[in-house]
Amino acid sequence: MRASQTLFLLLWFFCIYAPTSFSTNVTYDHRALVIDGKRRVLVSGSIHYPRSTPEMWPDIIQKSKDGGLDVIETYVFWNLHEPVRGQYNFEGRADLVKFVKTVAAAGLYVHLRIGPYACAEWNYGGFPVWLHFIPGIQFRTDNKPFKDEMKRFTAKIVDMMKKENLYAPQGGPIILSQIENEYGNVDEHYGPAGKSYIKWAGSMATSLDTGVPWVMCQQADAPDPIINACNGFYCHQFKPNSNSKPKMFTENWSGWFLGFGGPVPYRPVEDLAFSVARFYQLGGTFNNYYMYHGGTNFGRTSGGPFISTSYDYDAPIDEYGIVRQPKWGHLKDLHKAIKLCEEAMIATDPTISSLGSNIEAAVYKTGSACAAFLANNNDKSDENVTFNGNSYHVPAWSVSILPDCKNVVHNTAKINVASTTSSFTTESLKEKTGSSGDSSTGWSWITEPVGISKTDSFTKFGLVEQLNTTGDRSDYLWYSLSIDLDAGTKTDLQIESLGHALHAFINGKFAGSGTGTKNKAAIKVDIPVTLVAGKNTIDLLSLTVGLKNYGAFYDLRGAGITGPVTLKSLNNGSSLDLSSKTWTYQIGLKGDFGPSSGSSGQWNSQSNLPTNQPLIWYKTNFIAPSGKEPVAFNMTGMGKGEAWVNGQSIGRYWPTNIAPNEGCTDPCNYRGSYHASKCLRNCGKPSQLLYHVPRSWLRPEGNTLVLFEETGGNPKQISFAIRQIESASSHKSASPLPHKVLSCFQGASSNRAALDEAIVELDYQGDPCEGVTKSLAVEASCA
Structure with missing residues (x-):
């Protein structure tokens, strides 16, 4: 039997995902995406392929499927794939085709958010910095140089997917694509040119003939047939801009990102589940978690300004690929409950009614199918409510789900999953026997020179802006200046910079630093320094910590020491403005020992x-x-x-x-x-x-x-x-029905009459033993 089942699964996989597989028709109507003629209630989650590794992808994707997801969503990162114009990278963590095929192998759909603007707390919003230097270009507006480049890259990605037969009409997993991203948050700053740009973007995307619907999130005027969708912590009140489009939630933020210098944000799962249930309650049929697995900002060109290397995002699957409990398990139970309602949800629109102050019921009813959601929007008080002649206890800020309009199988505030605690053990770095380096420490080193040390340095009158100078080839830009003084003096070196950080050296010695923050990148420092009679060298090392990724005209936001730079209170009481002097500049460091360890002779290990x-x-x-x-x-x-x-x-x-x-x-x-x-x-x-x-x-x-x-x-x-494998704690709240009963409900839902006879409404405020007895009776009836 097991061998025949395995053969069946292999044949099924071949039929669904082989290049010669049957095509899948994907359209939409006012209720939902329609896949092969059937409306679908879908649960999606974001996994960004470069924020993990190809070796991690299968496990993360399988855990996503086990958690109840139907769809995996990802951005496509332009600067990752085309770091130099016309030179492409689709290998390793950038292997987009492999990622999509890995999702397909798990039996899940894909939402490919090409953009190509991503935001995503990603360096420069996902745009390659070389784009900034194309003559006459203006980003994200009705500008021909930009539109030409955007269309070229978008078409390349679409063509790549088509060649691999990855769109649904070709038998592949891609059922949705996105063009642009959250432009509606900034379009007022671009005026009429922004409006015409959005119309062009929609027309350009649909002309690529993917055979699947296109989406724009946060774009109230998304042109037909583009679906406009919602991003946020809550989207239950969102309405599409046309009665012919479904209600979609492209980014339900599962937590928030961490910035260097900030505390760690997290989002309680009860609130996240409340947001999801409210969305489906009020007519939504597609919810995407941003993020379902956050991952890591590997390399210097991943994270945006002051964004930490960890992009964990308090997601249901953590940075390391481990399920986070109770978040993952509680949402899994929620997804099961919502799927029990799918038959009724896809058949009709909800009927909304008030059951009291801050209490709202939504009923989906057609023929024999009936599902109900009872929401308590009060953030302080639990409520007992009467619905269809029965009494229900609904905790504050929660939604109860009744797949048969009678029995509660899930409440978003009641967790039936054990919590787990993050656990790490510490182990010292063990040196390989016989390795080079200091025998007492295992370490060798090279000192990076202060100031100008490379032959490609250059001089320029005045202070330069950093991004336009470096093209983001390095975080670092040296500003160097020599001045002569008649006598030594103690003074203050005052520096103003657009950010993100700087270090000052006087005559080769460190003098002081300044650092911006995620919310305020600009820096002003006042550093006491001692200058000598004669020649003095001032070396300023300016550095970026990721480039701006969000906001109107963010590509024009500068960095670096644009001044003024001033010596205050010299011996004669005067000040000297250094900003207009002739400075010498060096892009990057002399050493480049990260990608390659350098020749062994360069490394010092003798002292x-x-x-x-x-x-x-x-x-x-x-x-x-x-x-x-x-x-x-x-x-x-x-x-x-x-x-x-x-x-x-x-x-x-x-x-x-x-x-x-x-x-x-x-x-x-x-x-x-x-x-x-x-x-x-x-x-x-x-x-x-x-x-x-x-x-x-x-x-x-x-x-x-x-x-x-x-x-x-x-x-x-x-x-x-x-x-370490996390250990479960005993903290969990009561759940309306145990897992076995929820599974039983799912299995028996096709026999509604037998189910109605078996399930007795549980009173969660009553005798817990009575509730257990009733639950066991339900299990026995389904055995």
Whole structure:
């Protein structure tokens, strides 16, 4: 029997996903997406392929399916795929085709959000920086150079998917695509040219003939036939711009992103489930979690300004690919309950009625099918309500789901899943026997020169803006100036910068730093310095921490030391403005030892390891921790910089950037409207200490770790953090029906008469033993 079942599954997979497979017709009407002539209630989740690795994809996608998802959504990241104009990258984490095929192999659909503007807390919003330098270009408006480039890239992605037979009409998994992204939030700033641009974008997308519907989120005037959809923490009140379009939720934010210097945001699952249930209650048929798995911002060109390397997002599947409980399990139960209502939901529109103050019922009823949602929108008081002659207890800020209009199978505030706690064990870095380096520490190092050290430096009158100068080829830009003084003096060096951080050196010695924040990138510093008689060298290292990714005209937001730069209160009481002097500039660092470890002769290992010094490269060889559990580096002791393992960048690290002491709420009351700063953890601590190292990047031994330390640290304090299987805690709330009963309900739902006889309405405020007895009776009747 098992062999025949396996053969059947293999044949089924071949028939569905082989290039010669049957086509799938995807359209829509006012209620839902229509797949092969049938309306569907769909649950979707965002997984961004470059924020994990190809080796992680199958497990993450399978866990998404096990959690009740039908669809996997991802952006397509233009700057990842075309870092240089006309030179493409679709390998490794950028293998978009492989990712889509992996989703297909799991039996799930795909929503491909081509954009190509993504936002996504991604560097430059996903645009390649070379786009900025095309003559006459203006981003995201009715501008021919921009539209030509946007159409060229969008068409390339569509053509690539078509060649692999990945659109639904070809038998593939892609049932939706998106063009543009959240333009409605900024379009008023672009005026009439923005309106005509959106019409052009819709027309351009549909002309590519994908055979599937296109979506624009946050775009109230999305032109027909483009579906306009909603993003936010809640979208139950959202209405499409046409009575012929379905109600879609493209981004239901499962948490929020972490920024360097901030506390860790999280969203209670009771509130997230409330948002989802309210959306389906009031006519929605497509909900997408942003994110379902957040992942990691590997490399310096992933995260946007001050965005941490971790993009965990408090998602149902955490950064390391482990399910987060109770969030994953509670949402899984919710999805089961919603699917029980699908027959009624796709047949008709809901009938909405009030059952009292802040109590709202929605009923889907047609023929023999009936489903109801009872919502208590009060954020303080539980309510007992009467519906169809029966009494129901509905907790504050919750939705009860009745797939037969009689029996509650799920309430969004009642969790029947054990919580789990994140657990890491610490292991020291073990040096490979016989490796090069200081025998006492295992580390070798190279000092990065202060100031100008490369032959491609250049001089220019005045101060330059950083992005236009570097083209984002590096985080770093040196500004160097020599001045002569008749006598030595103590003075203040005043510097103004557009951001994101800077370090000042006087005559080769570190003098001071300045750092912006996620909310305010600009910097003003006043650094006391001592100058000598004669020649003095002022070297300023300006750096970016990801480029702007959101807002109107964000591509014009600058960076770097644009001035003024002033020496205040010299010996004679005067001030000297240095801004208009002739400066020497150098893009990037002399060392480039991250992707390659450099020749062994360059690395110093013959003296004591220098620590707590700025501008230094470190290298060590190490043995990978045994086992298969996820691994991270605990960067305690380091300042700020970037790390590479075997040539792969694990991203920027910044453990010295500490979150404010105030504002955290752990635990957090889920009742009431959620916002990004409502529920916070980790106040007064480093925003991020642990930095994910994918197992696939590690060898059993002979691994190389390279660091560029910018401000000063001690690499001997770095250790491994090994993710352990989480242990369940006893904290869970009562659920309307146990898991077995919910499964029984699902199995018996086709026999509505027998089910009505078997299930007795449970009184959750009554005798718990009586409730258990009734539940067992239900199980017995379905056995």
